[in-house]
Amino acid sequence: VILTVTLNAALDATYFIEGDLNPGETHRVCAIAERAGGKGVNVARVLHQLGEDVIATGLVGGRTGDHVQSLLDAEGVSAAFVRIAGESRRTTVVVAASSATGFWEPGPAVTGAEWADFRAGFERLLARADTVVLSGSLPPGIPVEAYADLIRLARAAEVPTLLDADGDALRFGIAAGPAVVVPNAAELAELSSQPVDGIASAERAGRSALTMGGQAVVATLGVRGVVLIEPGRCLRAWPLHPVAGNPTGAGDACVAGLARTVGRPWAERLSEAVALGAAAAAVPTAGAVDLPTYQQQRLHVALEEC
């Protein structure tokens, strides 16, 4: 079982309006799409779509949390969320004729007791887990060492962990030695305090990140593909036929690719990540892949030692 952790799960709403978004005016929403969201939930949904055995855990609360849970149930994604008293956040994206504009609610406040509950449940779930994926932001009240804490618990249970976070959550998390850290260019640049604007700079920044505790870094660079940096090795993979489309959620699909190939050779893992990232770009909403695109892309990934 692959266990995904989403501590700041969300209800992702998409509002479709006619014409443009005009600040200062009122717009009628023509159609609404709602999905369970948060980066770990997106990873879980992609894995479920690929037929993997996955459990989504994390924190949900309030009516919005109920809704998140019911949407996951309807999709058939196994979920084991811990209930909190606060209200899970909503994200709203307004899709207009020529723009997509986002509004991100802040996450709910989480108490120390709720975090302790989650931590205890996580330990129990670890007994069934082959791989753990830790993705996304930490809601208010969660200690900044949360990911480090969970990574240590997983290591003690000999379960490999993938970490996709940013800022302090990433900085503290990497120190606990996750199996793979999966930053994008901006996250890697911030973590390493070095500019990341290409393959060579990603390798340099990745080497710097390895000294912080990670066992391997896979930097995701959009249509330029991904770069693996581990001690003594740098391997790049990229799509020969990049998909122009929706970049939101492509990183989550890459993480899903790495999570389902734990123990396999890096060439295979990176190819999987690249193909799933491209297949995610082919779908207008985050947290899903286009399966025919995935099958096609899988055959057209370039690999090069850097």
Add this chain to the structure above:
Amino acid sequence: VILTVTLNAALDATYFIEGDLNPGETHRVCAIAERAGGKGVNVARVLHQLGEDVIATGLVGGRTGDHVQSLLDAEGVSAAFVRIAGESRRTTVVVAASSATGFWEPGPAVTGAEWADFRAGFERLLARADTVVLSGSLPPGIPVEAYADLIRLARAAEVPTLLDADGDALRFGIAAGPAVVVPNAAELAELSSQPVDGIASAERAGRSALTMGGQAVVATLGVRGVVLIEPGRCLRAWPLHPVAGNPTGAGDACVAGLARTVGRPWAERLSEAVALGAAAAAVPTAGAVDLPTYQQQRLHVALEEC
């Protein structure tokens, strides 16, 4: 008891963001305010604030409907809503540094059986009602003659009705002879197929509306005040010291003023409507009045036969 009817009740959310709203970008929401909404709910809240005995009825459904109900409970507004299977709509207003931008979800689909349930409940509530206020849009599935139907039931029970609607709901509703119709300039212009850009044109359009079935028309004209048109009479009232502020909900406060003064002389009723409209403009959210502003404005209303 004043009975307010809100067939398309809503959850009104206000998102506060820092800086400007930039289409195409993602914005963090710093603070969120949520209220029960819909025009009839706003009227009920103002009446409750003034100490009137009020019952808010209408249709609510889904998690959003539960939330609307719980917000009314928390405010102490008596509510007797009929539950529907559909999900009540949300409205979101994004307040940025220099603009307020609205997104209106469509209303829920209402079945014939749900409408029949509401209608039966309305008849029972009429036995306790002194006045009925019918406000706002009709959700999908509600017959366009809905307000006409409810007005006929109220007339049969000898309960006076105030109607604040637009488009076909207003056109069909006025034919049933409500005691007072309360259109704004745009609604009156559409109803009468005449331009309304001042007092004289409002009087002409109001006379035309009277021929459609209303017993009296009170046109609300913003800071220019209100104009009563009834057979043989035209009376204008306006604030001597207009309040610059939030116009949203000022019309609902005017309706509350007319609803709490049924049976009183028109000069008093219009003064009440004008003072409450001004007191609503002094509050940044819809459906509430600033009581000190109301007391002050009440003393400074001009009245003139036109």
